Structure formats: structure tokens, C-alpha cells
Amino acid sequence: MVLPPRLLDAFPALFVLLWSTGFIGAKYGLPYADPLAFLVARYVLVIAALSVLAWAGKAVWETNPKQLFHLMVAGLLLQATYLGGVFVAISHGLPAGLTSLIVGLQPLLTALFAGILLGETVRRYQWVGIATGLLGVILVLAEKAGAGATHSFGWEAVIPALCALLGITFGTLYQKRFCSxxxxxxxxxxxxxxxxxxxxxxxxxxxxxxxEWTGDFIFALGWLVIVLSLGAISLLNLLIRHQGATNVTSLFYLTPAVTTLIAWLLFDEWLTLLQWFGMALTMLGVWLVRRVPPVVRA
Structure with a gap:
């Protein structure tokens, strides 16, 4: 299917907005469910909805065993590992904005590993960007006490977020290489x-x-199923297909600020001045990494 250029141009901004609300939806529904049980309910509904759409549209099912294997591996990285890490991190008290910030380091890791998977060379200023981005995250996490006691968190919250970061990074690279x-x-x-x-x-x-099937939980679940799993993730797949992994990853550095603003409006989650400075450093680091196309080795 060939998409109009104007529609493709609008996808990145729409993706950033929708993707940012995923962290908000998780936080909104997690008081009423175990994080992984929450995801199981989400997956069941998504599979049912997509199956109905596939049947109604007479979609073709993949039958090549090798391609099926690649799709499943990419799915485990992009869904089980990424979403599982995000939900567990937020359930252990990591604010939605900071969860988004950690996951937003994806372009930095992509720059590190793209050389192995995509034959790209990391330039000198990109290494500066990687160092700058990591320094920003360290500042944000080190200042966690300034966020207030109600937003305190420990390594049991940070480690799942790091696992989510690895999942979304390698999932994007894997899918682009083997099953885009x-x-x-x-x-x-x-x-x-x-x-x-x-x-x-x-x-x-x-x-x-x-x-707990409360009204708030049902709303959060419905939002994550319809807007995120059917909307944002479909947009992600389209962006990977039409723009490539290296361009898509640059979008993730915009989500922390958007998520933090929404979390402030809904949950009174806010950052200290030092944390905002750290977030700005991280976004600057990601911009340095992604500001020009990478060099591909012959």
C-alpha cells in the first residue's frame, strides 16, 4: 500500500503524541492490576481485535517458517520485553516521565549497536552525544529525592526500565533487518x-x-488497546518500514518531555530544576547522535 506523502509527514508527530500517552495509560491503570496481568488482558484484546480486522479484510497470513520466527522474535522484544519492563517499572514507583526518559535513550544504544547490525559508523560527535545523554540520565536519577516522597523509587524500578530500553532498541533493529x-x-x-x-x-x-475491573481500569485498558496497541504500534511499524530504524529512533527523544507534561497535568508528577536540566542534556545528546544520517561502511 502506497501512502500519500502528506500523510507520512504527519505520522511522526502523531506517533510521538500517542506513544507518550502509553506511559500515562499504564500509570492510570496499574493501581488496579498487577503489571503483567494487566498486559495479559491487553494482549488478549489486541489479538482478538487484530484477528477480526484480518478476517474482515481477508488479510494474508505469513506461512514462511523463517519469517514467522523473525516476527515472533521481534514481537518478544518490542512487546513482552519493552512493555513488560515499562509496566513493572511504573508499578514500582518510577514516574511516567522518567520511565519515558530512560526508554528515550534508545537512539543512543542504536548508534552503538547499529554498526554491528546495519553497518553504520559512529562518528566522533556522536560519541559526545552518547556521553552527554548518559550524563543527563544520571543527573535525573540522582536527583530522585527532589521529586518528593510520593514519587520515590529504587533500583527495582530502574532495572525493568533498562530492560525495556534494551527490548525496544534491539526489537527495532531486529525488525528492520529481518522482517520490516x-x-x-x-x-x-x-x-x-x-x-x-x-x-x-x-x-x-x-x-x-x-x-480490579473498575471504571478507571477499563478506560486505561481500552486506551492502551485501541490507541497504543492498534494505533501507535501500527504507526511504529509503518515508520520502520518507510523511514528506517535510524530515523525512527530519533522520535523517541521527544517523548520524555511530552510524557512529563501530561503526567504533571494528571498526576502532579513534576521534576526539579536539576532533573529538567538532566532531561535537556539527554535530549541534546540524542540530537547530537541523530542530527545527520549515519555513515554506512562498504
Whole structure:
């Protein structure tokens, strides 16, 4: 399917806005559910919705075993690892804005590993950007006490966010290299099914089967299913397909500021002056890494 250029031009801004609300939706619904049980419910609904769309649209299902394997691996990284890490981090008290900031380091890791997977060379100023971005994150996390006691968190919240960062980074690179072109309906089902199975297995190991079906939880779940899993993730797949992994990753540095502003409006989560400075340093570092196209080795 060929998309109009104007529509493609609008996708990045729309993606940043929708992607930022994912952290908000998770925080909004997590008081009423175990994080992994929350994700299991989300995956079930997403798989059902996509399957109906695939059936109604007579979509073609992938039958090549190798391609199916690549789709499942990408799905486990982009869904189970990334979303699982984000939900667990927020459930352990990591503010939505800071969770978005850590995950927003993806372009920095992409620059580090793109040489191995995509044959790209990291330039000198990009190394400066990587160092600047990491310094910014250190400042934000070191100033956590300034956010107030109600927003305190420890390494049990930071480590899952770092796992989410690794998941979204390697998932994007893996999908771009091995399976960037697939039907968004059937291919997404293939990606979500193994994520559902793996997440379900981990629920009794690190959590519990707890869901309180309140109005707030149902709203959060519906938002994450319709707007994020069907909307934002489809946009992500389209952007990976049309713009490539290296361009797509640059969008993630915009989400921390957007998420923080929304979290302030809804949850009174705010940052200290030093944390804002650290966030600005991180965004500057990511901009340095992504400001020009990478060099591809012959």
C-alpha cells in the first residue's frame, strides 16, 4: 500500500503524541492490576481485535517458517520485553516521565549497536552525544529525592526500565533487518501471541493474577488497546518500514518531555530544576547522535 506523502509527514508527530500517552495509560491503570496481568488482558484484546480486522479484510497470513520466527522474535522484544519492563517499572514507583526518559535513550544504544547490525559508523560527535545523554540520565536519577516522597523509587524500578530500553532498541533493529515488511494485522498477531504466552508464564513468578475491573481500569485498558496497541504500534511499524530504524529512533527523544507534561497535568508528577536540566542534556545528546544520517561502511 502506497501512502500519500502528506500523510507520512504527519505520522511522526502523531506517533510521538500517542506513544507518550502509553506511559500515562499504564500509570492510570496499574493501581488496579498487577503489571503483567494487566498486559495479559491487553494482549488478549489486541489479538482478538487484530484477528477480526484480518478476517474482515481477508488479510494474508505469513506461512514462511523463517519469517514467522523473525516476527515472533521481534514481537518478544518490542512487546513482552519493552512493555513488560515499562509496566513493572511504573508499578514500582518510577514516574511516567522518567520511565519515558530512560526508554528515550534508545537512539543512543542504536548508534552503538547499529554498526554491528546495519553497518553504520559512529562518528566522533556522536560519541559526545552518547556521553552527554548518559550524563543527563544520571543527573535525573540522582536527583530522585527532589521529586518528593510520593514519587520515590529504587533500583527495582530502574532495572525493568533498562530492560525495556534494551527490548525496544534491539526489537527495532531486529525488525528492520529481518522482517520490516509484513501485513500489519496478521503480522502483529504473530508478534503478540508469543508475548502473551511468555508474559502469562511470568505472572505467577514475579506477580499475581490480580485485576480490579473498575471504571478507571477499563478506560486505561481500552486506551492502551485501541490507541497504543492498534494505533501507535501500527504507526511504529509503518515508520520502520518507510523511514528506517535510524530515523525512527530519533522520535523517541521527544517523548520524555511530552510524557512529563501530561503526567504533571494528571498526576502532579513534576521534576526539579536539576532533573529538567538532566532531561535537556539527554535530549541534546540524542540530537547530537541523530542530527545527520549515519555513515554506512562498504
Amino acid at each position: 515488511h509484513f501485513d500489519l494485522r496478521t503480522g502483529s498477531v504473530v508478534q503478540f501471541v508469543p508475548s502473551l504466552l511468555v508474559t502469562g508464564l511470568f505472572v505467577p513468578v514475579i506477580g499475581e493474577w490480580r485485576i
